[in-house]
Amino acid sequence: MDDAVEGAVMSARHWPDTLAGIANMLRSDPGVLGKRDIETSCSKLGLNQNSEGRPGDDCAILTDQSGFLLFAMEGFINAFVEADPWFAGWCGVMVNMSDILAMGGRPVAVTDAVWAADPAKAELILDGMRAASDAYGIPIVGGHTNLRAGQSQLAVSIIGRAKNIITSFDARPGDVLIAAIDHRGEYRAPFNNWQAALSAPGDRLRRDMELLPSLSENGLCRAGKDISQGGVAGTATMLAECSGVAIDLDLEGLEAPDGVPLARWLVTFPSFGFLLSVSVDKAADVIAHFRDQDIWAGAIGNVAEGSTVSVSSSTGHEVLWDHARNPYLGLPKKEMSDA
Known part of the structure; x- marks a missing residue:
């Protein structure tokens, strides 16, 4: 279909x-x-709400001298990446950004992990990520690439900062x-x-x-x-x-x-x-x-x-x-x- x-x-x-x-x-x-x-995952890792980073929130909350550092990532359904690779790339930036915003923060940068069977399949994913990066003003600063995988896959991580936390x-x-x-x-x-x-x-x-x-x-x-x-x-x-x-x-x-x-x-x-x-x-x-x-x-x-x-x-x-x-x-x- x-x-x-x-x-x-x-x-x-x-x-x-x-x-x-x-x-x-x-x-x-x-x-x-x-x-x-x-x-x-949380049960196997022994995590609860009071664990470092406070699992269960949209981002992990880490404190430093400047306030709050926010850290999150998203992995995408393989069928979604295969069906609409450009939009999957766009969403890689967009949904991570939403996690930062939900916590009252501002995005700083993203990294990605892209798997594909060949460069042509990866290019559509990367084009979508670049378009979203430009639109939202969130730089892509690195990642991991595998162009010899059996299917297209995508995961994206993000960091951000907040003065106050939601x-x-x-x-x-x-x-x-x-x-x-x-x-x-x-x-x-x-x-x-x-x-x-x-x-x-x-x-x-x-x-x-x-x-x-x-x-x-x-x-x-x-x-x-x-x-x-x-x-x-x-x-x-x-x-x-x-x-x-x-x-x-x-x-x-x-x-x-x-x-x-x-x-x-x-x-x-x-x-x-x-x-x-x-x-x-x-x-x-x-x-x-x-x-x-x-x-x-x-x-x-x-x-x-x-x-x-x-x-x-x-x-x-x-x-x-x-x-x-x-x-x-x-x-x-x-x-x-x-x-």
């Missing part, structure tokens, strides 16, 4: 439109469940959950990737990169995550477990772009999208902060005491996950007396 046909199939898929149907879809969605793989561990009961997502885009077949950056001018992209650091530095936001492969639902579940709270998503507060089913939007990986846990008195300022830059933002839920992640509407309430009974990331908070 070629990309155009597969993309049409994804668009034509029957997306549920009832609360129960959406909840059932989210409980079994591959993107949502894929994040559970993190538990295997973390996954500081959502508090009573907070408002805010989503900020750039709607000015379209799906890039054949995956659920919403691309709002490719046609945007570079100066706008670089201006938008300042939105999260300025929130952090002005004391408007202390907790949040970038919306990743698990979409809004998976990202909210990670945030809830890391902070030890319950999150209820209000499906009537989440606005999807025109023509996009809400169910699909809940599992979409946007090129610019963040979930932020914000105190009630600062919520209006945070929403305006994004809307002033023509990025959609709104209150889509609440943070409370407890351990469940749920979806609600005027028709009812459905629990998606209970991280106390069934850990999602499997990153227990080790008591400091036991450290």
Whole structure:
């Protein structure tokens, strides 16, 4: 099946439109469940939330004399790299950048590891990386290359710096959950990737990169995550477990772009999208902060005491996950007396 046909199939898929149907879809969605793989690595390595770098966040947090050094990396699905190598290269820079921004930081540089069967296949990946590097102003400073591999593969790492930190561990009961997502885009077949950056001018992209650091530095936001492969639902579940709270998503507060089913939007990986846990008195300022830059933002839920992640509407309430009974990331908070 070629990309155009597969993309049409994804668009034509029957997306549920009832609360129960959406909840059932989210409980079994591959993107949502894929994040559970993190538990295997962390368990084997003996990591918990208090380990160096604070695993479970969008970036490892390392302190030095200048503040906070942020370090992250992304590996890409081989089928994605094979199907759309140029866009995979672009995403190598873009998604790593989002991890830095989600922490309230600014990207410094990236390195890459590229495998391909021959130079021609690698060139498309590298062309995409170079285009994103130019657009976002993030230099590529080195990496690893293998042009004799059996298939195309890509991994990209990034470093950044922050003055103040937005973390996954500081959502508090009573907070408002805010989503900020750039709607000015379209799906890039054949995956659920919403691309709002490719046609945007570079100066706008670089201006938008300042939105999260300025929130952090002005004391408007202390907790949040970038919306990743698990979409809004998976990202909210990670945030809830890391902070030890319950999150209820209000499906009537989440606005999807025109023509996009809400169910699909809940599992979409946007090129610019963040979930932020914000105190009630600062919520209006945070929403305006994004809307002033023509990025959609709104209150889509609440943070409370407890351990469940749920979806609600005027028709009812459905629990998606209970991280106390069934850990999602499997990153227990080790008591400091036991450290």
